Amino acid sequence: MMNHLENLAFIEEGQKKRKIRYRIVEAVLLLLAIILCGLMMTVGNTYYSPRTVIQVLAGKDVQGAAFTILTLRLPRMIAGITTGFSFGLAGSVFQTMLRNPLANPNIIGITSASSAGAVFCILILHAGGSIVFGGSILAATVTAIMIYLLSKLKKYSTGRLILVGIGFQALMNSAVSYFLLIGSEKDLAGALRWMSGSLNGVQMTSIYLLLVAMLICVPLILFYAKSLKILELGEESATTMGVNTNKARGILLVSSVVLVAVATATTGPIAFVSFLSGPIAKRITGHGNSSPVIAGLFGVVLVLAADMIGQQAFAIRFPVGVITGLLGAPYLIYLLIRMNRHGEF
């Protein structure tokens, strides 16, 4: 039996090791994100040197480069950063709080509702721009509220929330198919482009709105990150450890839904980013030590990298959502098989 001081040192040392690993993961993700940002600004149809990019950003009017960098590449990069972070952060909050990786906006129909709302606006109302943006947010919010209310009938359970959510996803997907069938041909391309999730032609006004949503929701989520770790231990533990469970859960869920809804309205549903980021962030930090911030940073790296691949790696250009979809689908299958084996359903 060791003495008390040795025990203290032993515990502290273990904690320190895990903290260092966490900081390293954070730093590496941040570095990768910065490198990807640099690549996005310099590489494209034309290569611009980092110096040119910096000059343009500093306000100097460099012939030819200014338009490409300020109007095409900069919004694209900012859209990638903001939506990637929002999807990763909000997705991991859902998964942690509901203690199930399937409890994710991608799976429980909130993202599909965004699509249905947007496609309805494009194909039926022949609208564009801000109406599509608003329609998609409205549809996502209403759906999230309905899923929550239905899963709360009688007694709340996460299992029911997931099943109700999957039901809504099917409903929303069939609504999308219906709109696509009856929509006029000239609008179809726009609708399909929206649905695949793309950083192309993102409007700065939607990015501003997303930034405002982030300014409110991200600090709220970070403020409640500690409570989230306690909520993870189950309802009874959380209650008796001093978490105001209804308030904490309410604030975390609403903030996450708002982030996902506004981010989806900005770029379209970038498939699986919110679903993948949390579990992968958990894997790389290890020891159940992840946080929504790490998941958010991973989301940024994932979106930027997938966009680079989609734009540069093939003869034709693919929207970012196609690439993340290719990565996410096998992971979903893997997860379902693993959960089935562990009897987690």
Add this chain to the structure above:
Amino acid sequence: MRSEHILKVDNLVVGYEEKTVIHDVSLEIPDGKISVIIGANACGKSTLLKAMTRIITPKSGVVTLDGEPIRPMNPKQLARICGLLPQDPVVPEGVTVSDLVARGRYPHQKFLQGQTKQDLEAVTEAMEIMDIIELANRSMNELSGGQRQRAWIATALAQQTDILFLDEPTTFLDINYQIEILDLMADLNQRKQTTIVMVLHDINLAARYADQLFAMKNGKLIAQGAPNDIVTEKLIMDVFGMKSRIISDTVSKSPYVIPIGRHFCDL
């Protein structure tokens, strides 16, 4: 260091929707002692514990701590006095033992404040009491049932509460681990005078470790008192609907219930 507390339940009625699970129960938990709630399955003993720890809202009646109703109390303030080991706590995937125990410090921490010296001290002490220092950096998923249960109790101990509730802490454990856990609870009670309130399935272990027994049947409290005073053949009949003989436990001198079934009895 420890302060005295009066925990009282007055005319408590608890139910889910139309079904009433607890009918008008009043009791006072003896301070600094080990209390055990016993009863058959679905008699409302776990529900009573959940009402006392504010997990369930009662239909009527009130639970008070030092004269104040617990429901409107600040959650963190209450959590610094009353802790709970739930029956089925959820292990976050991959979490290490010492990180889990450290989460027990939540009610003592301020927003955005990291771990303090007191936190580390409390975590270490809790793990020393439960004798799991060597497991500090192991993942919860790798541990045996008994080890995992000790880690959970250490988490509740790190909360440093004067009152500790445990909801069937020995279920699913082998007999040696059951005794080990209950011995540790008795140690804790003796060393720190922590008030312990447990729900236990095993009437004989309950009779051995309890200072005070609360016997429940169909949502009503039908007997309370020291095991030697209240455990009788009649009580066992009332509570479990089973004939029995009561002998004296040769080890602890507490009452020991021997069931009488339909077979193997030459009476």
